Amino acid sequence: NYVAHISFSGVPYGKAMAEAAFTVEKDYQDKGLGSLLMNRIIVAAQNRSISQLHMICLRDNDRMQHLAGKFGARLKIKSGEVTGRIDPTYPTPVSVFEEALDEAHGFMTAVLDWRI
Numbered sequence: 041n042y043v044a045h046i047s048f049s050g051v052p053y054g055k056a057m058a059e060a061a062f063t064v065e066k067d068y069q070d071k072g073l074g075s076l077l078m079n080r081i082i083v084a085a086q087n088r089s090i091s092q093l094h095m096i097c098l099r100d101n102d103r104m105q106h107l108a109g110k111f112g113a114r115l116k117i118k119s120g121e122v123t124g125r126i127d128p129t130y131p132t133p134v135s136v137f138e139e140a141l142d143e144a145h146g147f148m149t150a151v152l153d154w155r156i
Contacts (some may be wrong), residue, residue, distance in 0.1 A: 057092040058085050074107045082111060086128035086135050093126040129148055 045125045058079045064073045095113065098103040099120050108115060113124035 045050075056088070056090045057094060058088075058090045060085070060093050060095045069103070074103065075110070078107055078111050080139075082126060082128055083135050083139050085126075087131045087139050089131065090128055095124045095126075097122050097124075103148060 060078075062074075062077045062081070064077070080094075082093065095108060097108075099117060099122055101122070103125075105115060105122055108124040108126075111126060113126045115122055116125045
């Protein structure tokens, strides 16, 4: 199982911030799911005009730090934790289409899994 969550405040672009958090269970790690989830969170933030996406992980969580860096996060180490920040770009027709396609794929996968 994997879970992703994005929450944001409904303020105008340039002031809207969100925190991204997700986990991938041990049996599902090293299969690209972290990258998939991070990309989906960034695209969702982009399409909602989120100007800053923040994340926090423990200092010894090398996987998350590597993943955040892979997506351009600026990382800062503070005592026992690492904070990261990504500044998504403005929404584009491509980013809106990408999110719609991902949502449709997720919906169809859920429907087909439910019926089997």
